[in-house]
Amino acid sequence: ALPYPGQLQKKQAHVQKLLGGFGPVRPILGMADPWHYRNKAVSTFAAGPGRSLRSGIYAQGTHKVVPVEACLLHHPALDEAIAAVRTAAAACRYEPFNEDTRTGLLRHVLVRHSRAAGEVLVCLVTATPELPGSRAFVAKLRQLCPQVSTVVQNINPRHSSAVLGSAEKILYGRGCIQDSLCGVRFQVSASSFYQVNPVQTELLYNQVIAAAALTGAETLLDAYCGVGTIGLSCAGRARHVLGVEVNRSAVQCAVQNARLNGIRNARFVCADAGKAMLDLAASGQRPDVVILDPPRAGSTPEFLTALDALAPRRAVYVSCEPATQRRDLEFLVQRGWHVEHIQPVDLFPHTEHVESIVQITRM
Template sequence: MKTYPVKKNETIEIDIIDLTHEGLGVGKVDGYPLFIENSLPGEKVKALVLKVGNKFGYGKVLERLTDSPDRVELTDESLLRTGIAPLQHMTYEAQLLFKQKQVENVLNKISKMPDVPVLPSVGMANPVGYRNKAQIPVRKVNRELETGFYRKNSHDLVPITDFYIQDPVIDQAIVTVRDIMRRFSVKPYDEAEHTGNLRQIIIRRGHYSHQMMVVLVTRTEKIFKHEQIVEVILKELPEVVSIIHNINPDKTNVILGKESRVLYGQNYIEDQLLGKTYRISAPSFYQVNTEQTEYLYQTAMDFAGLTKDDIVIDAYCGIGTIALSLADRVKHVYGVEIVKEAIEDATINAFHNEIDNVTFKAGSAENLMKQWKESGIDPSVLVVDPPRKGLTPSFIETAVEMAPERIVYISCNPATLARDLKLFGSDYEVKKIQPIDLFPQTAHVEAVALLVKVV
């Protein structure tokens, strides 16, 4: 039986020497790493060993014996326990430096590109209260309907009313809707028994428009007294322009079901991004930090060095936010997205913004890019904004064959960004990378990379 330098439930004193990419403190006992929440490099802590594995273990701080100069007081320990704000114990300056180093580390380790300039992370003037969307589970706690968030690695609901990183108006709206549901004796969902009804409350609010959408996700097709509930929601939340009932009857962790109906108003809200107006429906992907998204897109456009002669392909275009943001700077934009409904939204958004030099198509980016090239379309710029899993090797092969002069890669995962940059090989030179903090108080980091074709 293998032995380790520490044992489960043992209390130890340990020096914190580093942070994981998730923001956990790292200490070592005879070379064996322990990952410890709410600890920072430079601190000495008394810790309880919670779990011991083959390569590393986990611990919990019982007492801090020394404090890092980068430490700030916790706003609410529940935000750590649920993982909502895992970096809230760090100064914001330290968070930004941590995210810059994340990008530098993966460039060194994964893509072997230590010489690529990684610029200092761009943060927010006010790095709290930024999220324009909330998806809040509903469960029974202490015999009443409650809202909050799950404790990490569990489905135990921790009641929370101030989510810290969400628009405070949204936080208050969640409490208002929760109290209305209690008033009408709506039964909260019981995950273990698959009984009860109300599963989630989702709220979207326009950063500029202040239009609000309320989505009630239920297990069954009926909400008892829904007409009266709608009437009270509208009275108590005057910003609401859309109330949606979504039905999700399945035993699943997926939040939204396939069927929705409008209980009030329209099935979307509108908001602005870089001066353009977008329709945002309940299932639409829309960046949750509007202020930083504008900076992200502006950086992408600046990196691309756009001119009126440029033809641009926007792969993974979603509802068209990037394509429409840059359309007035270039000759034409071609947007491609695998989700048909997103392309329908993008086409509507182009129409309402009176933009006619864009073409949106639903389908596989690789296939459509090949078709466009065969039909004589020769893009000078390719913009990619893939999901966390990054680009596929076949997409990168197609992009290299298409040979745009510049590629702007917007990434939400530094590890897959580094992997993909390496796959572009000798065909493209990575000029610079700009980390941008779209998710303050969390370990997530967005980055914009500029690749230029090697002639």
């Protein structure tokens, strides 16, 4: 494996090659300790030797489970919890689900860790709603791993590679854990979208806040806002925050997160971000700053046209895929926008991924 300084050089060169033509690329921000950073893990169950229960990850391009006892990227509490789940499940004689015969019970376990509170959430994904001896399972699990503060059963009967199904039962605790980013608290459930590297996420958000150049007087539009992590992190430095997100459950979480923190200058709406911006432009409302953090596929021509029509003083484009960000920046530069600077951030050490933050202004 490439040593970490070499990984950072490679990612810096990648961003420079893709985006350097638009403006200055600052040095990439890496991690001081690039190990054990993940606060979420998923392990898939399979039958081991002598009907034993094992869990791990799929071998690339297959559905063959490779057993995993520990991972250098996981927070150690995650591996401890997964091992405890295996032991407790074996004690309860739970069978792993077999995709070919459609028999058995256990499909996956999803675990999350809160850096702020030290809590662990365990979500056991089963093929059917019945979980015999669930109280005994929870008692054994918590005896083995006292950090587990909540246990949830997720029911996923579908023929699908998706880990989670839509139905859920709380077996123990609140059904969620609480974590904090940039001084803002967030409720995190099994299905919440929440960044998996909290140390680098705080660094990323602080760079976004700096690029937004907020003075406390601005109206900020947080497009693709998810559960509100970026917008709520900015709320203390803005006059008003409007978050727009097309996923209704994410919007509900954002509203709850604002309430949890007593943040009153943030509002969240469920809508297509491009359409919402066109509506704002048509009604003469113009935010001072737009932050956009689209999915890996990047933004859309409709959104970018709406951003151009809205004409904020500046925009901050956060991307997890610099190739699609390059395409979108070309669109904006052709319409008179100017790239002030590009800041790469290594959110996922020991992977190919790199994030980049671009500050753009109207010419």
